[in-house]
Amino acid sequence: MPVAAVAARRWACPPRLPGRSALSPLRPHLARCLASDAAPPKPHYVTTPIFYVNAAPHIGHLHSIVLADVASRWAAWRGGPGSRALLATGTDEHGLKIQRAASANGEDAAALCARVSGTFRELASACGIAEHVFIRTTEERHRVAVQALWTRLAERGHIYMSTHAGWYAVSDEAFYTAAQVRDATPDEGGTGKVSIETGTPVEWYEEANYKFRLSAFTAPLVEWLESTPDAILPPSRHAEVLAEVRTGLSDLSISRPRARLEWGIPVPDDADHMIYVWVDALTNYLTVTGYPWAESGAGEVPAGSAWPADAHIVGKDIVRFHAVYWPAFLMAAGLPVPRHIVTHGHWTMNHSKMSKSRGNVADPFEMLQRFGVDEVRWFLMRLGGGLADDSNWSESTLREYYKKYLQGQLGNLLSRMVAPKVQARLFEDEHEQVAVIKRPEPSPADEKLRGLLSEAPKTFAAHMAAYELAKALEVVSELLAAANELVAQLEPWRPSADRDAVQRAQYMALETLRISSCLLAPSMPDRMAALQASLQLGADETTWQSCLALRPEVRVERSDAKVAPLFPPLPEPVQVQKPQLSSAPRKKLKQQERRQRQAR
Template structure:
């Protein structure tokens, strides 16, 4: 956007103040640095989850978001161990909703936040989430970052004082446009109230003086960012929806944003610098957490210096908060001349047996109970296999978890492992070394499996790069299914099986499991290590470059005794129903 056109949007008194910050070259630098990030860069890989609001205990959707970030961080480390990779998660602890919940419980807001925030830490520990940073918005370092952002935006002329009258959804901590509000009648009580037509959330009419951010000044640079290739917002359908909305002349998505509340109404938050009569709006406060975790404002002495971590390579959020992360945060970053995130992965929601999860319906899945019943890695795999298509919602079903465990994990992976490690078959090899020795001659029966294994690492990596997590896992299970078919075809247990049949069946079955085990380390870290141990794969040969047929190196003999990778699970009657 030309400077003249942008300045026409601003009051004359701030044009002179902001001119140097509104020049296109500054924005171009931010936009180009996001687009030009290279997989060979020395910058640390940085992935973030949304910070979770502490008004209730964690549920399966929180675990889903966290797993996505964890898996991509682990995968980045597997692909390039020299680069370094960190993941950040945490809790969002300010706002009117927290203030009211604490008042209702008769406790101080900080006490409420401490308890629920710890539950999210417990979830991360229980799910084996390898995060390096856990950020809380009540931390002193975060307040420093938020105050710095505010002062920078104010200095650059992007904040001004105004008045606001409109609808506010306390539970969403968001203002709702007039056109998205309608009257609702409670079916039980008959009470009439106003609610958001988009979310069904109750809204309140508020009139107050507050500070605003000049979001409207960033329409063109945001459109430019959103339409870069590859799309920064994934899946592409959400980019299309955003661009369509912003291109509509009547769109209110980029109206100037209220970013404070009177302290008389909202005391639980960070006060506006130099104006304690106002409290910083919770979403502006929360969005800064990603900068805080990266060391911002880089004044010296931080864990991560400037340019080491920022910008994020991947931000994972639910589809309900796309607007905040795809419009508000990038606009603030553009105003600060900071590089924009490389990718924003916006995933769908979870239903249970085709119904939306809700406390009133009593169908909210408890992630702690699920992991205790089925095991941590089984649930990690299930959530990513079923919920890995971010373009759609996913359905959580106890019967489907059981089917996935028995058919895919135990029936495909576990069954193949049992076949290639059973003593009755391994003793039929002419020498133990043949288990890890590529056959000198390939037969027609081997062609399909060999081709799958040759293509698997690149296909797996490509699906993850395009954020088709479910397809990455499907590629692995397709190879496992074909390998089971291959063993069945050669039937090495028959007395009539030739030495070549035995060799090829056990070698290719073992190689399928070895390559799958390496690829799946980010998804099922404990079970992958156990699988590779059971195959006798050296700990130093579990790198990305080892995912090639016949390149597994010498194997050590597995420990004696029958050990099941995926042991049978007894499902309590209550859980099954």
């Protein structure tokens, strides 16, 4: 069967074959771990990564949250009345890094977690995400879920005790092999070793701990990835993970001695060991769905459950944990794997990684307050909604995009159409209160816009299916640009414009605004709700199906009131006062800058 056909197929989950080893990587075992559509409709389940509580939220965290929220809102709207969505976010609060940070601050670990977790909860609320579940890994329901999954894996023969030796990065909460570390450079301290992948310091450990038989899942993972080309997005990261798995996998250390790690979840029936933080953290996605399920325990997924996740939204730095370890744990437990693992790039500032020590961190709370919630949400998706590459945060770019696309395209088109001078020309006499504009016959003037209106929803949906939000929003920009172009050509405000030109401009512009408002609503829910209210759109005029065709007619009510702009001017940039330097320090500063340029 061709790969495309295999990818499109919905795998059944047959009963376990008698006599089949729990470690058998053959197709019947893999089939049990792939999602089935045989169950009743499930909620569309989207997750953010759960955020580590070692630092305050930044723009990258906000980007992940908004991306997940937009995807969830889109699925709920696209699914139509009666469709359900489940959105989850939260915080990852266990591990050696948190234990050490709390100790260094002279703070109780639980108090530190509660304090920082609260800021992430506030961010989720501040950025206007839809109704959601906020999960903390220190909750009792999560401890129950983690220990249930561990027990399930142990009972099925996937966990064993062994001795492990290797380089451990506390910051990454991961072991590295000798080939994955290098000597630290002078800029990195000059002593010891660091991870090649992340540049974080590593420490040598040799200890007894529990291991997961990851090597036994090399073949099932390869088969899953080869048969499901959209399991990991974008395709470039799918290819990277597949290439890594094909080289073979080693068994994974999944516990830490309690003597070294106290802040975590104990291994069931062995209080001397704590569960590896990534086993703990990844299980949150099951916890949110009620795992272990009352109907079926830790095994079969009950009918109507939100599992499997439709999309895990994660940063590119944690792909291995989500795209290799997590599917392997699920396969081992006999549970369906996620349908999509959506990996996105990072945000930089001045094209450098954001860092508090460098002073180049954008505070998401400040940005939301200064520029507006929906405006920042749209900008993050419009500029950073591509998955493959990093994006550079810049206030000047945000202002440029706002002025060009939101004010210049969407806001301008609306202002033109609701202008009293233009609307007055729709009415035949001063007593008429409602103008009914029939759908005009196609003409060469509006041929381009008609084509875009016909194709835009389908093209937008195709990009959303690939989680390419930036490309989806570009479709709306093209649509609005074409509508503004047509209106400028027809000039309905011109005294000499004939009635056909006035009605054609009004009809085509209003239909563009209607369809655009629907497609943009997941990114800008409040602004688009206001736009739809100003257009007096009914619920049946803002459904997915309604966007696939132009209305037979539009109705415009007379109004002499001046409508406030949908996108008013942004506040002026914050001016940073530079200290005045005397001539001597100024000369010294110039010499330093000259030496730095020469060093580059």
